Amino acid sequence: DAKTTQPPSMDCAEGRAANLPCNHSTISGNEYVYWYRQIHSQGPQYIIHGLKNNETNEMASLIITEDRKSSTLILPHATLRDTAVYYCIVRFRSGNTPLVFGKGTRLSVIA
């Protein structure tokens, strides 16, 4: 699976949009981009995933660049409860391939 690079930490003001970047310059054509987050002392929570088109759900939006070498997760109106470690993971669409976690980005939402 391709490696990802994320900033170790970010701050965001409550109510503002949080934009979390991820670089995956070695991504291959069949690899998906997944985003998960882990709130302290909990299991990871699935947020969103995509292949090449932008995706949006009730939690967030995922913007993937045209060359697919980077992506941005957008939390449109961050709240204090969004404080967590956010993981960007690239993975093949294969039934038995597990997610491999990097260090992620620690997002702190500040009141």
Place this chain on the structure above:
Amino acid sequence: GAVVSQHPSWVICKSGTSVKIECRSLDFQATTMFWYRQFPKQSLMLMATSNEGSKATYEQGVEKDKFLINHASLTLSTLTVTSAHPEDSSFYICSARDSMGGRGQETQYFGPGTRLLVL
């Protein structure tokens, strides 16, 4: 999204005893489940892949005789930490993938984790 449960949520045991952790997929069937371990201030580390009806596949450096995995049904996998020692104290998290196809097949869902403290 799909729900994965774990039991117990936390356990304290004496050194040398064995501890069993259960992982259940509540509203979907999972032919494959994964077990992770997380130490304080570190990321999740994959321990093993659990396949229903067959032997688990362990990651390099994970002792299969110490961490026994059983995946007896499509909704249940268990991890038994045998002869636990203080260095086994960690946060154990299971994960499952919906095996019924569709977009859900692409998504891996995680349990809430089990915190183990070995005294």
